[in-house]
Amino acid sequence: MSMQDKFGHGAPHAAQRIGSVVLLGLIAIVVLVVFSSSWYTVDQGERGVVLRNGAVIGEAEPGLGFKLPVFDSVEHISIQSQNSRYGDVKTYSRDQQPATLRVSLNYHVTDARAVYTDYKSIQNMVDRLVTPQVYTWAENIFGQFNAVSAVQDRAQLNTELAIALRKVVHGPLVIESVQIENIDFSGKYEEAVEARMEATVRQQQAEAEAAATRTRADAAAYSVKAQGEAEASAIRNRGDALRDNPGLPALVTAEKWDGHLPTTMVPGGAVPFLNVHPGG
Numbered sequence: 001m002s003m004q005d006k007f008g009h010g011a012p013h014a015a016q017r018i019g020s021v022v023l024l025g026l027i028a029i030v031v032l033v034v035f036s037s038s039w040y041t042v043d044q045g046e047r048g049v050v051l052r053n054g055a056v057i058g059e060a061e062p063g064l065g066f067k068l069p070v071f072d073s074v075e076h077i078s079i080q081s082q083n084s085r086y087g088d089v090k091t092y093s094r095d096q097q098p099a100t101l102r103v104s105l106n107y108h109v110t111d112a113r114a115v116y117t118d119y120k121s122i123q124n125m126v127d128r129l130v131t132p133q134v135y136t137w138a139e140n141i142f143g144q145f146n147a148v149s150a151v152q153d154r155a156q157l158n159t160e161l162a163i164a165l166r167k168v169v170h171g172p173l174v175i176e177s178v179q180i181e182n183i184d185f186s187g188k189y190e191e192a193v194e195a196r197m198e199a200t201v202r203q204q205q206a207e208a209e210a211a212a213t214r215t216r217a218d219a220a221a222y223s224v225k226a227q228g229e230a231e232a233s234a235i236r237n238r239g240d241a242l243r244d245n246p247g248l249p250a251l252v253t254a255e256k257w258d259g260h261l262p263t264t265m266v267p268g269g270a271v272p273f274l275n276v277h278p279g280g
Contacts, residue, residue, distance in 0.1 A: 038069045045080040047112035059113045077112035077122065081176060084126055091139040097147040097189050102182040103138055105130065105165075111172035118172070129171045137164045138180070150183060 041064050042048040048060030051073045060074065067074060089101040107130070109115055109122060119125035141161045142150060150157055162178035169175060 038066055040065050040067055040074045042074070042076065046076050046078050047109075049075040049077060049113055049116040051075065056113060056117055075116050077109060077115050079109045079112060081106055081108045082122070083107075084130065085181075086131070086134055086138075089135055089138045091142045093145060093147045093150055094143055095146040098186050099142065099147070099150075100184045101138055101142065101180055102184075103134055103161075104179045104181050105134060106176040106178075107173050108176065109173050114172040125171065125173065129173075130165075130169055130175075133165055133168050137161060137168065140164070142180075147185060147189065154180060 040048065040060075042060050042062045044062045046062065048065065049056055050058040050060055050065075050067060052068070052071055057072075065074070084105045084107070086101075086103045086105070089103050090098070091101060092098055107126075115122060115125055119128065138161060141157065141164055144160075145153065145157055158177075158179055161180065162175065165178060166175050
């Protein structure tokens with residue numbers, strides 16, 4: 001047998017072996033892909049909605065789960081607290097002051113399966129179920145407050161809006177809290193408020209200055225009165241002392257005399273002298 005015959009018959013067998021190896025490799029890859037796609041995980045704070053050919057067949061708790069490859073899929077729905085903000089809620093107060101509100105809404109999902117079945121996603125649920133009610137009831141509730149009370153009683157305003165939304169929003173979610181984060185009135189109204197505040201500050205300053213002036217005047221009057229009473233008391237005390245002690249003036253004079261006679265005498269004047277008794 002020639003070398004050509006040997007190689008001529010060996011080539012097909014080698015090609016078959018190579019093809020078999022390649023086929024086995026492809027099958028192994030397919031099996032690995034299918035096996036790896038049969039498992040899924042659901043994080044804590046989520047629920048998995050299990051679909052088979054697009055139809056909901058169950059809800060998965062957090063952890064590792066198994067699904068049929070190709071046929072099954074899992075949609076993840078968060079059940080954690082979430083927030084939606086509405087920054088352009090236009091309304092009027094009871095005293096007809098135009099205002100733009102920024103409203104913040106906190107909520108969480110209670111039924112992931114119902115969310116996917118009815119709305120496909122949380123955002124679709126909020127857009128259809130919550131958003132229209134926020135605009136409607138923020139306007140209604142804010143209209144029950146005048147401009148001043150809306151600012152001063154913000155907590156009550158938030159509470160009443162939250163109560164109203166919980167009554168009208170029915171679905172697979174719970175409204176946790178509602179906050180009116182900001183109230184923007186018209187420029188003219190805010191200028192008027194600022195002017196009133198400045199006038200109030202000036203009035204308070206004037207009243208404080210007047211009170212301080214009265215306090216200083218009262219203090220001065222009290223000082224004069226106290227000084228006069230002290231002087232009057234001293235005079236009375238001196239009078240009482242002189243009445244009870246007739247020799248007190250002479251004693252005081254003696255205590256103050258330095259023992260020297262005046263060097264200059266006024267003509268006809270008396271010579272100061274102590275009363276000395278002979279033989280004393």
